[in-house]
Amino acid sequence: MDDATRLEFRHVDKLFPARNRRITPVVAVRDVSLKVARGEVVSLIGPSGCGKSTLLNLAAGLDRPNAGMVLVDNKPVTGPNFHVAFMLQNDLLLPWRTILENVNFGQEIQHTKRDVRTRRSNELLARYHLAEFAHHYPHQLSGGMRQRAALARTIVMDPDVLLLDEPFSALDAQTKMILQNDLARVLAEERKTALFITHDISEGIALSDRVLVMSRRPGTIIREIIVDMPDRDHPFRRRSNPRMNAYVVEILNLLGLTHGDGKDMPEVPLEEIGGAQ
Ligand SMILES: Nc1ncnc2c1ncn2[C@@H]1O[C@H](COP(=O)(O)OP(=O)(O)OP(=O)(O)O)[C@@H](O)[C@H]1O
Ligand SMILES: [Mg+2]
Structure with missing residues (x-):
């Protein structure tokens, strides 16, 4: 691995045992x-079901591969790591904590000083239009608001590597675009490294340097697409x-x-293609 590589998967297999031991594992x-x-x-x-979240969980150190290796900064991942922050799919905010306390959570683990922590959390809550809800509990918020809070909790930790599993999937179209722009700017300005999972094809292209396309389960990477467009900081x-559509x-x-020719496109919106649950 060269110095420039921050996250690497090497020949990784992941199996899940079937409930019934006589059935072969997934x-x-x-x-x-x-x-x-x-x-x-x-x-x-x-x-x-092709294994995207599985890969993200392995990178986050929440699970181990059955074969191969996952490395962050050339070291095998053995558990969660301070430099790597993740937002899981259907992210669970802690129900007994308010939104502010949830956003503070990662920073508490990092031992950030209380006044710094609260200032940073409040700034982000304001940016994510959640200031009024700082003292509400997760069940009092809509799905999109909870997703924004979960994203704020990840970003506020100021990690070097971000692992984001469909962070915008529950948002309405306008909020989604605003937060995409916001995230893209933060990633570019602070030169963050990110692995980003999405079902939204145009979102993947708009936000990334490269898109890796996976096959059905068992998931493998079937194609690397280098997004040769400027403005990665400006989705x-x-x-x-004009190249977007191609x-x-x-x-x-x-x-x-x-x-094959793209002429008979399905009649469903692109956002819905790819099997969102
Ligand atoms: N903890 C687990 N125990 C058993 N099987 C699992 C577990 N986690 C994932 N799987 C199985 O592994 C496969 C890949 O799941 P994964 O959640 O990684 O897919 P995905 O690509 O993220 O799908 P989606 O796009 O729907 O989020 C699926 O068949 C799933 O049922
Ligand atoms: Mg998933």
Whole structure:
């Protein structure tokens, strides 16, 4: 691994035992190798159940591979690491903590001083339009608001590496675009490294340097798409770039969602393609 690589998967397999021992285990991912360089944003796109969250959990140190290795900064991942912050799919805020206390949580683990912690959390809550809800509990918020709070909790930790599992999937279209822009700017300005999972093909292209497309389970990476467009810090602009559509069609083809020429596009919105649950 060279110095520029921050996150690496080397020939990773992950199996989950079946409930009934006589049935063979589920092979979630098979022989996945990928590298994410320092300051790079890479998206994973693939059908539902192909193992995207499994990969993210392995990178976060929440689970171990059955074969191969996952490395952060050239060291095998053996558990959660301070430099790596993750936002899991269907992120669970702690129900007994208020929104402010939830956003404070990671910083408490990092032993950030109380006044710094509260100032930073309040700043982010304001930016994410949650200031009024700082003292509410998660069950008092909508799904989209909870997702914004979970994202604030991840960003406020100021990690070097961010692992984000569908962070915008529960948001309405406008909020989603605003937060995409916000995230893209933070990632670029602070040269963060990120692995980003999405079902939204155009979101993956708009936010990333590269998109890795996965096959159905057992998930493997079938194609690397280098997004050769400027403005990675400005997804609004990327969306109006004429090359955007060609990338979307290429990925639709890889996922088997068109008949080759992209002319007979499915009639469902792109956001819904890819099997969101
Ligand atoms: N803890 C677990 N125990 C047993 N099987 C699991 C576990 N976690 C995931 N799986 C199985 O592994 C496969 C991959 O799951 P994973 O959640 O990684 O998919 P995904 O690509 O994130 O899907 P989605 O797009 O729907 O979120 C699925 O078949 C799933 O049922
Ligand atoms: Mg998932």
